[in-house]
Amino acid sequence: MNTNKTSILLDDFSSCQSKLSSRIYSNPQKKMVAISYSEVKDVIAEIEKALGDGLFIVALFSYELGGFFNNLSLGKFQKPLIIAWAFKKVEKVSKSSVDLWLSQEIEEDAKGSKKSLNNSGICNVRMNSNEMQYEKKIKKIFQNILLGNTYQVNYTFKVYANAYGSPVDLYMKLRERQPSRFGALIRDNGFNVMSFSPEWFVELDNGTLRAKPMKGTLAVAGSKPSDLSKDKKNRAENIMIVDLLRNDLGRISEIGSVKVPKLFEIERVGEIFQMTSTVESKIKKNIGLEKLLEAIYPCGSVTGAPKNQTMKIIKDLENEDRGFYCGSIGWLDPCSSPNSLLGNLMMSVSIRTAVMSGHNLTFGVGSGITIDSNYKEEWKECLLKASFLVRLPSGVGLFETIRIEGNVPKFLKNHIIRLIKSAGNFGIPCDPDLLEELVHQKISRDNIQKNKLYKLKITLSPEGNYDIEINPLENIDPFPKIFWAAELIGKQKSVVDSRDPTFYHKTTSRYIYDRAWKEAEKKGGFDGIFINEKGQVTEGGRTNLFIRNGDNWQTPPISCGLLPGVMRAIIIKDKDTKVQEAPLTPKDVIEAESVYICNSLRGLVEVDFSSLASGINVLEYSTIDEA
Structure with a gap:
């Protein structure tokens, strides 16, 4: 597999010929990285210079970068705060062109590969929190709310897994399960980011700033959109973040220009309904990237309100850095005029986002907690949000080969134990008692000869179906080479x-x-x-x-x-x-x-x-x- 390359896809499932909103970038001219607070201003200045030079930028901003703009010390900064790439051009494409490009990327990766790259998936899924630990954290949030320290806390935890096969094929499979407006596949020399975010953070379009905070969730099963739009608890969550975003945008907008043209809109995202609202304003003159981020970053929907104090609470509650999860993925186009510091841009909130380093995959999930929250329902909501990833069907099947001697399958229980462990690891259903019964039925039904040796092969499909076959076991040389x-x-x-x-x-x-x-x-x-x-x-x-x-x-x-x-x-x-x-x-x-x-x-x-x-x-x- 070719990992020595950089290519970026910003993937809008609604992109079409009449409105090409997906973007493909390749062959970066420059890569800019900030790992510590001391490097942030210099990297932002480099980005602004590249924009002034007519280059197109794609940037990853970590959640912990928000500490720099809010005078907080967040995390241990073991991961970059900013990674940005500068390109000479961008290719704007439709969904069908994206599909073709992804297929071509897999074909290119397959050259020289030792495995089928279409058999991608995840295994060994685990979390850094269980329901009991989650409940304790939610109770601490309630205490902070009652003390008046916060109104809402966006609390998150991590899902870990091991990935196999082509990252591109894995992205395609997850994309089918979670189509999104703000999908992204970033490949940079073995480092991969796969985002399936439905959340619009901020857009700058010819001087108009537009934010669409997403807060409020309801399972699709057994519900209809109006159930969410009328829900008082979810409306309260949403309006808190709308007020926060109005305040953030107001810091860099012309006086009197901040408006909320749409409230409590409902859209379906996979297996859940989400509530969004829209905040708009006119940006002031002489606002560059640093001032923009200083005013709005990170998005209030992934912190809570009030932002600064709630970020402190999050730091104390969560077990580790969020990294690029709950940060932002954005594109920035060159400045349209010599007098502009910023051209058009679009930034998503990087929720529903997996980060892969080698075969190690990390995925964050969370929800907004208010005084009306029920921890059991919030826990279920988090599991539902992660289900498109953690319940991804296996990309491979499993098999066992067993010696039959004297009509007896040797070490059958050992083989079944190994198969069960592997099936659990890959999320494949497998019933050990049924399997053992099927094996003995097969041996009886095939009328095999007791004085001969046979090979029994059990195949377990990715869907959990069994196939059992018996064939004679051939002799081998006594001293094989x-x-x-x-x-x-x-x-x-x-x-x-x-x-x-x-x-x-x-x-x-x-x-x-x-x-x-x-x-x-x-x-x-x-x-x-x-x-x-x-x-x-x-x-x-x-x-x-x-x-x-x-x-x-x-x-x-x-x-x-x-x-x-x-x-x-x-x-x-x-x-x-x-x-x-x-x-x-x-x-x-x-x-x-x-x-x-x-x-x-x-x-x-x-x-x-x-x-x-x-x-x-x-x-x-x-x-x-x-x-």
């Missing part, structure tokens, strides 16, 4: 990424592994051995690997990026073997007294590893990009 996978399928495709979560599970996305052992068979062997991005030995295409020197046995640890094999676990638990888990280099394997491979079909098998020494030169890798 193994090769380096690089010798069989090439250097680039044989390097596994230990950070890729799919390597730790027996998924149906195993093309490169299957190709390695099939190529080995063509050369009269049995398997190909893989190396990870650190140059450590991992496993074979269908086996785990052990080396022996005297009475000392070693095998790579799971953390190197390999499958926790059922037979591997049994061998490690064997007290007579005394296996040590330790990272192994190719040299360790070549210089071992004996090398063994294992899986639950074959058991532990000593191999001919003479070809590994002759193929060592193929492992002289250059720097490995993310696999």
